[in-house]
Amino acid sequence: MSYNVNLEEIDxxxxxxxxxxGVSGDTRLSFLKKAGVAGGGLLSGGAILSTLAPGAMAATQxxxxxxxxxxxxxxxxxxxxxxxxxxxAFYNGATAANLALNPQTAAFLKTVTADENAHVAFLKKALxxxxxxxxxxxxxxxxxxxxxxxxxxxxxxxxxxxxxxxxALNIKTPGYVKAALSILTVEARHASVIGLLNEGAAPGGKxxxxxxxxxxxxTASQVLKAxxxxxxxxx
Amino acid sequence: MRSESAEQTDRAxxxxxxxxxxxxxxxxxxxxxxxxxxxxxxxxFVLAACGSSKKAASTAATxxxxxxxxxxxxxxxxxxxxxxxxxxxxxEFYEKVEASGFFKGATASLIKGFGSQEQTHVExxxxxxxxxxxxxxxxxxxxxxxxxxxxxxxxxxxxxNLGAAAYLGQAxxxxxxxxLAAALAIHTVEARHAATLGTLxxxxxxxxxxxxxxxxxxxVLAAVxxxxx
Numbered sequence: 260m261s262y263n264v265n266l267e268e269i270d271x272x273x274x275x276x277x278x279x280x281g282v283s284g285d286t287r288l289s290f291l292k293k294a295g296v297a298g299g300g301l302l303s304g305g306a307i308l309s310t311l312a313p314g315a316m317a318a319t320q321x322x323x324x325x326x327x328x329x330x331x332x333x334x335x336x337x338x339x340x341x342x343x344x345x346x347x348a349f350y351n352g353a354t355a356a357n358l359a360l361n362p363q364t365a366a367f368l369k370t371v372t373a374d375e376n377a378h379v380a381f382l383k384k385a386l387x388x389x390x391x392x393x394x395x396x397x398x399x400x401x402x403x404x405x406x407x408x409x410x411x412x413x414x415x416x417x418x419x420x421x422x423x424x425x426x427a428l429n430i431k432t433p434g435y436v437k438a439a440l441s442i443l444t445v446e447a448r449h450a451s452v453i454g455l456l457n458e459g460a461a462p463g464g465k466x467x468x469x470x471x472x473x474x475x476x477x478t479a480s481q482v483l484k485a486x487x488x489x490x491x492x493x494x
Numbered sequence: 495m496r497s498e499s500a501e502q503t504d505r506a507x508x509x510x511x512x513x514x515x516x517x518x519x520x521x522x523x524x525x526x527x528x529x530x531x532x533x534x535x536x537x538x539f540v541l542a543a544c545g546s547s548k549k550a551a552s553t554a555a556t557x558x559x560x561x562x563x564x565x566x567x568x569x570x571x572x573x574x575x576x577x578x579x580x581x582x583x584x585x586e587f588y589e590k591v592e593a594s595g596f597f598k599g600a601t602a603s604l605i606k607g608f609g610s611q612e613q614t615h616v617e618x619x620x621x622x623x624x625x626x627x628x629x630x631x632x633x634x635x636x637x638x639x640x641x642x643x644x645x646x647x648x649x650x651x652x653x654x655n656l657g658a659a660a661y662l663g664q665a666x667x668x669x670x671x672x673x674l675a676a677a678l679a680i681h682t683v684e685a686r687h688a689a690t691l692g693t694l695x696x697x698x699x700x701x702x703x704x705x706x707x708x709x710x711x712x713x714v715l716a717a718v719x720x721x722x723x
Contacts, residue, residue: 318666363693370700375703420682427678428671437708440665444706446656447682448689452699455690465603467690470612473618473679474686 285394310441324343327419329389331342332435335426337391338479339439340382342422344393345491346415347375352410364456371412378442385435394494409457416450417469418485424476447474506665518617570673571628576711577677578619579631580657583721584612587637596643601694605650615680622673635723646693647695654688655701656717659709 321390324338377449383390401411430436432442454466468474477485486492587608591597598607620630640646661681670676685706689699698704709717 300685309623367699370698374704381705392517417700424678424682427665428674433666437666438705440662440681441705441707443682444662444685445700445704447685448692448699448706451686451690452693454686455693465607468611468683468686472614472683472684473676474682475679476675 297434301323322476322480323429324426324479325483328391332430332432333386333389335439336382336386336435337389338426339423339442340379340386340391341394342482342486343375343378343382344391344421345396345486346419347372348393349381349398349402349411349415349491350375352396352398353408356403356408356474358403358405358408360408364405366408367412367452367456368447371453374445374449378445381438381442385438394492396491397493401489403492409453413450413453413457413466416446416453418477418482419446420450421475421477422479422482424474425478425482427476434454560703570670571623571626572621572624572670573668573677574626574673575628575631577661577664577680578616578623579634580660580714580718581612581615581619581680582631582633583636583718584653584657585609585616586607586633587638587650590613590636590638591646591650594640594646596640596646604690608650611683611687615683618676618680622676626673628671636721637723638721644695647691648697651688651691651697653721654684654691656685656709656714658688659707660711660714662705662706663708663710663714665708 324334327333328334328337328341330448350368353368354372358368371432401407422445423439423446427436427439430439450469451467454469458466542621588605591605592602592609623630637651645665658681661677661684665674665681692699692701
């Protein structure tokens, strides 16, 4: 099993990630810029550090999903379900596309495909009859070429982190809070790994923790605006 | 039944920790101590809590019983001090890893970056404890096996997974929304570190599968014990 990013190589010459067929550039930022989120939309991580966050609180206490998703916790869960539908469909499509991925990225795809489909199944079950229907998607080739798949996956995973973080304090039912946080952890894990794989030879690890020491929550409208900007949801 | 189990746990390593799990009164005492102005003794208490010696246990119980002070009644202060202690240990661990010189180039800067983020978490949590009216726990003395690159990276993976699970285990218990927001913002970064390291050491990026499992305080403290000098 030859991994493209591994310790042996790191040890050998300290330049392991040259071996990863990474994609350079701050894909997340440019993506979000296109989507109109960067610039005023993102809260700075520093806000959390200074007095633990009036800024973060503003995002977490408000910023609920719009009424079309449902009321209260149902709305939040349906909002989460919609994002999970998007991720799952994106990865299912990538899997079907049989991309020529390096072993590490292939392993990543296998893990995330299983995880996101499990998140969809969980949320659908939790919502029962109130579950939102799966939207129609058109990924416009974003999951059928290696480079765009890797870039887009990183954006989607980080968006997932920001979305769950943004709703964590809005959820009322304790069981749902626990489930949402448990999923949030997993989204963060996915996000950092695809960040690592995308970072390629660039040192520093910025792609793994794009917000620095504190992840930033985003409001539902910020997230939905970013998602809208992708035009992945067609109906 | 209570005395039977107490007898058993006195003999078993980590007996008091197990009792903390079962015995609500002990757990409250622990939280009280951890959250008290006397939090300086947090590390010592962890040691005592994890030790098998009757004497250590009873000393800890006595100390816990008499502990009073600012914020002692607040579960949030205790939780923040608990997180602070874990972050202290992580920071020290990364310092030692960095000093080992096992890593070069990109990985060295990755390690350095992670360590510096842990240090920032320390500062944030110290601020949080103070803001909540408590006294920040003192830095415990750590003890980490630093043998070679693979072993150290695997240990880092273990430590970060533990950290992520520890935050997940406390999140639902936190009362203050600001502390919760901060804890969540830190928690996902621990998860990011863990999964990155998982990739580097060829271990699972999501060891619990699609749903991460929380770890309670007793479990985490028992796991941390070997890293306290």
